[in-house]
Amino acid sequence: YGAKQRGCGTHVYGIESGGRALRDLKVSSGFRMALDRGEIDVVFQPIIDLESGRVAAVEALTRWSHPELGVIRPDEFIAAAEQNGMVTDLTRHVLHASLQWQRLWAAAGIDLQVAVNISARSLVDDQLADMVCSALSRHRVPANRLTLELTESSVVSDPSITIATLRRLRALGVRLAVDDFGTGYSSLAYLRELPVDEVKIDKSFVIPLVEELHTPPLLSGIINLCREMGFELVGEGIENATVQRKLTDMGCSRGQGFHIARPMDGADLLDWQARWRDDRHLSIVL
Ligand code: C2E
Ligand code: MG
């Protein structure tokens, strides 16, 4: 029985390691078809003003509903899309879906900022600014309703090209955010050189706050300097009320995380927003 079980275990392990390679292959070779087949979805996660609780924005996050593998997270397929030269198509798809929803929400009375993630590869693509411009005019969304999130490392990789692209985008009136701040190599001084409006503090700084007895000096340094430089600040990865309160007390103006809301369908956002508003109203009355 023991031997059989061991054998069985080995066998399962064999399938799993083969499965991993096969899965990687399916992900990298299937992405092009996935876009054409409409398997790439976009979900939205609310970002709130921590002081007032008001919903300020949503971040668009992509998901692949694979017919066989189930839901695949972006961390698993963005790299494949970049390698296959498909990332501009992905960006276009997410941008259109986001602006389409922005219009629908606005028509229902909720005028939200929508943030779209831009991969490092798109940032050196000189089509990006034209693509953004035509998407905005096609959906008739004002440029200042769109935020583009750029990771710190992508901006640092080729500063001269990317800064030119960033200036063009900003000239359109689009808001720019540095995403995952604190994980790359850029210094706070370097931020000053960038034409950006917003800084998103990476969740790796936020999540450990739950256990900290004292204010971590690095995090409060980031928050204070960003405020002095006039950046809007978003803390990401707020998983519980303790962390939300600590970030608020430290002067972080906006927040995003599972404690506030998980990413959801564009259609569910209106219901969520109504409930969120009513719950807050109720807690003020009580
Ligand atoms: P990101 O831009 O930093 O997005 C935030 C990620 O944190 C999302 O993961 C979100 O679901 C997750 N998150 C939000 N709140 C919490 C929380 O309280 N706790 C924890 N542990 N996680 C939280 P997701 O959706 O898996 O996306 C991962 C990354 O993939 C994104 O990180 C972004 O860099 C990239 N990505 C997502 N959508 C796109 C896209 O359309 N285009 C590009 N180029 N990249 C994308
Ligand atoms: Mg982001």
Ligand code: MG
């Ligand atoms: Mg981020």
Ligand code: MG
């Ligand atoms: Mg991140």
